[in-house]
Amino acid sequence: MISPATRTAVQEWLAHDPDPQSAAELADCSDDDLEDRFARPLTFGTAGLRGPLRAGPNGMNLAVVLRTTWAVAQVLKDRSLGGSPVVVGYDARHRSAEFGHATAEVFAAQGFSVTLIPTAVPTPAVAFAVRHTGAAAGVQITASHNPPSDNGYKVYFTGGMQIVPPTDRDIENAIAAAPHADEIARTPVAASGTELLRAYTERAAAVRRTAGTARIALTPMHGVGGEFALDTLALAGFDDVHVVGSQFAPDPDFPTVSFPNPEEPGAVDALLELAAGVGAEIAVALDPDADRCAVGVPTPSGWRMLTGDETGWLLGDYILSSCDPATAVVASTVVSSRMLASIAARYGARHVETLTGFKWLARADEGLDATLVYAYEEAIGHCVDPAAVRDKDGISAAVLACDLVVALRRQGRTVPDLLDDLARRHGVHTTTAVTRRVDSPDAAAAIMARLRAAPPARLAGYPVSVEDLQPRTDALVFGGGDEDTSIRVVMRPSGTEPKLKGYIEVRCAGELAPARARAATVQAELADALRGLG
Structure with missing residues (x-):
């Protein structure tokens, strides 16, 4: 049964969504699906916003793009960058061109000087354009190598560098205060040349x-x-x-x-x-x-x-x-x-x-x-x-x-x-990663907590010490070895999926063939150990 809060949120969304297909899409959703779509908004992760193409605040859609762009514009204005040049690009994913043009139109209506790249482009071309032109910001509509059902919104600020905290949180706070999507002004923008x-x-x-x-x-x-x-x-x-x-x-x-x-x-x-x-x-x-x-x-x-x-x-x-x-x-x-x-x-x-x-x-x-x-x-x-x-x-x-x-x-x-x-x-270096899927992000957090409370003293037979990277990031680094072999393991939870990832590196000294054989053996033992940690 859908909760009253979610039902209200859905009705308000439909009343202001500029995409006429959203009503039909949401009408076909199960109660569980609606609860998921309206439980929380998309947030900025490692490389911007990314999510499935679907209606609702927890998806990539026209309303989310409009409100996010309005929010980016307010953050730029708060930093005395109103009216500055911005660059907008998009890739060839589903709806990327539509989202790119909408992004450019919102920036233009907010008084920014917009360069809209005229065709689907690689993401680094947008990063280059921001830096090359001295633009205050750039947006690329892309989900990189995500599945075809996804899209995303990547933000660069001055110097063509991806945003970092607190800028991402500032934008998210501005999104929460943004007008309804159908109330956000848009001004048509002509695409630039190919220079x-x-x-x-x-x-x-x-x-x-x-x-x-x-x-x-x-x-x-x-x-x-x-x-x-x-x-x-x-x-x-x-x-x-x-x-x-x-x-x-x-x-x-x-x-x-x-x-x-x-x-x-x-x-x-x-x-x-x-x-x-x-x-x-x-x-x-x-x-x-x-x-x-x-x-x-x-x-x-x-x-x-x-x-x-x-x-x-x-x-x-x-x-x-x-x-x-x-x-x-x-x-x-x-x-x-x-x-x-x-x-x-x-x-x-x-x-x-x-x-x-x-x-x-x-x-x-x-x-x-x-x-x-x-x-x-x-x-x-x-x-x-x-x-x-x-x-x-x-x-x-x-x-x-x-x-x-x-x-x-x-x-x-x-x-x-x-x-x-x-x-x-x-020295011979070998690297690999081990993914351990769990039932939920809470389960991943619980394993990390147990590892912090009682870290292993040995891995693959070697004594190890642990370095905790909190509060900079949620990761533990285990390192150790002997005079011929050193091991390093980084454990961290995924930021987007219910899983833990372990990054393994083994370094072995000596002649190449035996060193590589020893490194491969130790790496396999470490991989087995990681699957049972916590």
Whole structure:
């Protein structure tokens, strides 16, 4: 039975929802569904608002977009930024163009100077545009690699960086005070020209350090990155690119993959088949909004995809090899590998470890007398040109990865050769993640509380100590080992689903083959241990 409070909330929503389809949609909902949709509003998470396309405050819909944009405008005005330039973009998901135009219209009615990007674009192009133009804010309508039923609303403020607390809470408070959606003024906005998009592709192409081409296999995973990646690679001098035809055109239903994330099992099967068939030197998979980049390489035993950490080591080492380390900062997150810190130390550069998410990585050099030159997170997010894009950018990362392949080929070497060299210098590092599903977020919180009260003294046979990252974030870091092997485990609850995640890293010293065998064994033992923790 639906509660009286929810029934009132539904009636008020329908009275002011500008989308005429909402009434029919809500009329078909069960009582439980209505309680879920009206229990709470969407809130800002790691990368903005994200949720299922559905009517009600706990979904992505026109009313939520209008009220959120009104709220962002009020926060900007409260900071004396009224009338400033703002940039609005959108990807190719269901309703993205509609939401993007509505966002631009609300900003315009609030007196802002709006640049509405004229076509569906990669998310990093919006981050670039905000920074390049000096805009006060930017909004990208995207849900990145979420399922096709979702969409989202990502906010950048000055410098093209994602918002952080307390800005996100300020916007949420303003949403709560916003007028009804049908009372929010909208002013038509003409789309801009393509000059900013050209500037973005030219800048992304310019991350190259060498000359010459490579044979590349590419998939944009049914997203918006295909044409942008081809144009950028061509500008960078790569003219031998082969694409997965069935995944090249934007399609919001992502018909050839069960989940549109290059990290998911089976998602890159077609890419690797293409790469092997054309004799490619590198395979590149972009996620649907092209802010993430996964890299595959040929090995003596066949093609394989690199982990996000492996790509992070390679690109971090490549960038540091050609910059002034005395003024350079590289960054990775608390759940990413520690090898980048070791690489930075070897070059004499600074390494900063941040909380999870590019909203923190983008600010890694704040307060330092040095400049961020590279940042990455283990979930295939790489920022290779922070001066231009202070967010992850799959397209510029793809250019630099292809450039690295060319540079290595000139030396008679390959990506696996360089990974071996890094392992010899810094020790064999292996990483993996273990997901433990639970019944509810409360159950996850209860396990974390038990781990805090009685942390394990040993994991996989090694003595460990624990570091509690509260109040900065809800995570526990277990570390230990012996003179030949070190282990590190980060446990944290998911912010969006009822599950716990454990991020494992094992480092082993010594000859490569036995060190890798030992690391694999210890990693498997740690994974088993995590499944029973708490």
